[in-house]
Amino acid sequence: MTQSNANQRGPMGKRAANFGGGRSVEKAKDFKGTMLKLLTYVGQHKIAVFLGVAFAMCSVIFNIVGPKVLGQVTTKLYEGLVAKVSGTGSVDFDWIGRTLLILLGLYLASSACNLIQGWLMTGVTQRICYRMRRQIAEKIAVVPMSYFNGHSKGDVLSRITNDVDTLGQSLNQSITQLITSVTQVIGVLVMMLSISLPLTGVTVLTLPAAAIIMVVMIHFSQPYFREQQQVLGAVNGIIEEDFAGQNVIQVFDRADAAVAEFDEKNDRLFISGWRSQFLSGVMMPLMGLVGNMGYVGVVVVGAQLALTGSATPGDIQSFIQYVRNFTQPVQQLGNVSNTLQSMAAATERVFEFLEAPEEQQAVEAQVPAVRDGRVEFSHVRFGYTPDKTIIHDFTCAAEPGQTVAIVGPTGAGKTTLIKLLQRFYDIDGGSLKVDGVDVRDWDRAELRSQFAMVLQDTWLFSGTIRENIRYGRPDASDAEVEAAARAARCDHFIHTLAGGYDFEINEEGTNLSQGQRQLVTIARAFLADRPALILDEATSNVDTRTEELIQRAMDALMQGRTSFVIAHRLSTIRNANVILVLRDGDIVEKGTHEELLAKGGFYAELYNSQFEEA
Template identity: 70%
Template sequence: MPRPGGNRPASERAKDFKGTIRKLIIYISHERIALIVALICAIVSVLFNVVGPRVLGQATTELFSGLMAKVAGTGSIDFQKIGMILIGLLCLYVASSCFNLLQGWLMTGITQRVCYRMRREIIEKIDRMPLSYFESNAVGDVLSRVTNDVDTLGQSLNQSVTQLITSVTQIIGVAVMMVSVSVTLAGITFLTIPLSLLLVLIVVRSSQRYFRQQQVILGRVDGIIEESFSGQNVIKVFNREQRAVADFDVENDRLYTSGWRAQFLSGIMQPLMNFVANLAYVAVVCVGSFLAVGGAVTIGDIQAFMQYVRNFTQPITQLSQVSNMLQQLSAAAERVFEFLAEDEETADAQTPELPRCRGEVTFDHVKFGYVPNKTIIHDFSCNVEPGQTVAIVGPTGAGKTTLMKLLMRFYDVNAGSIRVDGVDLRDYARGDLRENFAMVLQDTWLFKGSVRENIRYGRADATDEEVEAAARVALADHFIRTLPGGYDFELNEDASNVSQGQRQLLTIARAFIADRPILILDEATSNVDTRTEERIQRAMDALMQGRTSFVIAHRLSTIRNADVILVLRDGDIVEKGTHEELLALDGFYAELYNSQFAEGGEEE
């Protein structure tokens, strides 16, 4: 099976961490007011929490002093004072929780709005992308950017922004409180900072590339799953189930390895920081006991300081986790921004005011290649009158479908021009140009929904009566009424609950209801049996009446009645004429035609 996901190296790091974070900050700047309020709430919540241990220490000191006075017989425990201190402490913690709840509510709204906007922009971007992008990139990788990468970005953004602010605020606040309690004990605690930072740096540098690798491989895994799901019929026919699983296992193993390494390196930060915290904790207890005996600090100060030691190392651990989340954030955001920055179709022209298209099409010395220095169509010229049926035949790779892509302006010509009613295609807005075309393709595309909705896709404002009239003309009405629910019958995602011929008739009905002056039929009968082909051919003959029609066909028997047949070879017209004229020439067309019936098949 083909490998989805492009040609990225598996170990690729985030290419521009700072640049991606800068882009993300600019992207979410429209949420700055809510973001600032959320950050202020987070800071206030942390500050109230930081003051708490010092207040609790005062209660402990008051209790210890009263107890000592009671033992010495010089006083008693002042429970009223202790109660007032504890009530104040309770108010601090309640206020802290309220501000924390508010910032959580605000940040959740911010991240969800950012994700909503990002998904919307991706979908809108898809509509502006050139066809070449979809022909060269895996569907699963694009889907992964819309789903996995945006979800990862949202989750990481929600957690990392507030965690970063609260951790920094807590470190600064706790450091100030520790110095205010005891400079000596604070100095002992601060000695652990270099060790903590060194451990954080080592782990972050090691884990950074695995988070990027994880997102890239996840896109490949999604691509393989999408291919396996959509290609189950082919996989089963060729007994390739084990091969499909083996191909998936290769990428799944890589995803497991990168995910395991990323999560392991992220996970060991907590025990490492706990080890550093325990070192500081033991040192503070030992030195603090001597200071308390000497009267330099109170018992409540020692208690508060031990809490501050925990509260000091905890945000350092959180910062290490934030750094991992920021790596995930940048990896996901980079992939999303890469997609949003992809080249779009060239800018549209302003379509001149024109009457309804008559259907005259002129190819004037057209030259085109998908990539530079690889020309497919060398010098193609042809004039098609309104209402003519033009058949385009030739071997595979001759440029037949490419011509139709140029006519629909999925690509622009490299040289020469294509004109519709005398107007160069590049002078049309693409949407206005395509309003003149209807297509019936070899690969039918129908969406999950009712038969009626699928036909109405050709013209959104069509009434039920017009839908049914189009189906009758397309010879689809009879089979539709035999379906459970008739026109309200629900097609599944790939429309596999109706036959290939029935799907084709529905697409013809859709083209009928669109009522466009120019029609493109690309191998429309190649996937059906002879009897169904005859029925589809009659429906197409009705559809082509009064329209300029371009018919691409491998079965040459289906284009005998064309007004003109263009025979292409290597991107050039080698013969031109009616069916009888080309057979009389006894040239390339006659060779193609006779080769199809060499076994004694159909007669002329």
């Protein structure tokens, strides 16, 4: 998959995602579509959402009634004081006391409803985040390898962590605020109309100004919210890359270059974050200004109405509270719009990954009845990109039990053949069959279960040595794990470690030497005991003596199994049944070790050059 945005190389030479540039900022591609997709997630919790919305509305209603009741208390107290001063009556404190208790009950009920809706909505949003993270984790296992050629690991991690967190926090705030704000605007409007139509008209006049401010701020801030999420993914990619390769950065004195590249991305993150937050922050003061203008209008008109007797002091006091209650949700709606922008940008990135192309399973996936490891390449043609073919016309057959060695200079296509064999990529032409069935017709999982792999780049996870070896066959017993370790010649060094097989390997296995890590992965392949083997420079990181011991074990392991061996040390493949010599994606020579040496061709040149260099 290619991206429209250019990619840059980081200080480690890897591809680092580069999103946008300068002021050329991209808006959310499909705000409405993204929100509709998100609603399908919310809809799966409709009962909890419905109850949360109901309790939120009840909380607002109880709260809205309060100012009206308080206004009646104010009027009653004012009239009682006036009557007392004139000697015609007194203040009815009993009625005022009962009414204030009712008012207290309303506010307590409002708080209780608000607490319940918060509990319900938090549960909904966290379940949605949990589901999305799980879907992303499952998606990683089914996206084609080509996807990761155009996306840095840090960017994918950012979608799992930052974007999902932003989505969860924003969703929890925005749904509740949206419902309560709309309910409060409608409820307060009704209460204001019940008090005074002229005063309501003055307040409503402020709405167009608030709407204009909100639309303008959304228009200018939305692009920066999206860029902020994108550049954050790029920053995470650089951090992940530089952390993993810190030793190489230090050796080649590239720390300043690494910091400079990080600073460039960090500056863009600062600019986009500052602009988005500043523009969203400006909205609230402007909305407050509009609200204060409404206050002034209500005070002026209310004073005139009070002088003419058209409104009581309690009505004016209630209305002033309602003006605050009216402008506050309008301001909250503006805040919700900012939250929705941030949520839309994050959600869109999550859905972009969830909707990425997946590895295609055959319509009627096949699993051969006889699985003995026969492999046939017939006129295979392949390129990672349409404009650059790497494998031009590759034909080869590996019979069950044969060892096929693949040699050639760097970039000849050796590792690419292995990736095609496991269908990490699909061929562009020709056919590739395993046990007589085209790999495109195989069940993917079953096809890959045919092979055990040992690669030059070791992969170990945090856990014990026993657990890392057992990864090859989870149901293996401890005795089988230890037998595989002995076969791989790593039992001895394991017993020298604290805890032996229960020694804890740290992240990326850095508390083991490179050779020890390689031996553990070889033991894993022994334990897997599969019909076919793929050995890609499996002994490249061990010393000569250990290599010789491992080679003996490999020879025993490869008996009766189809084995593909990629090697640069040509001395390790002398016993291969057939050696394929690749150059620029084509087989230029084919034969046994002795036959190829006798020809005195390219293989002989490669073989002799190794001893000359030594």
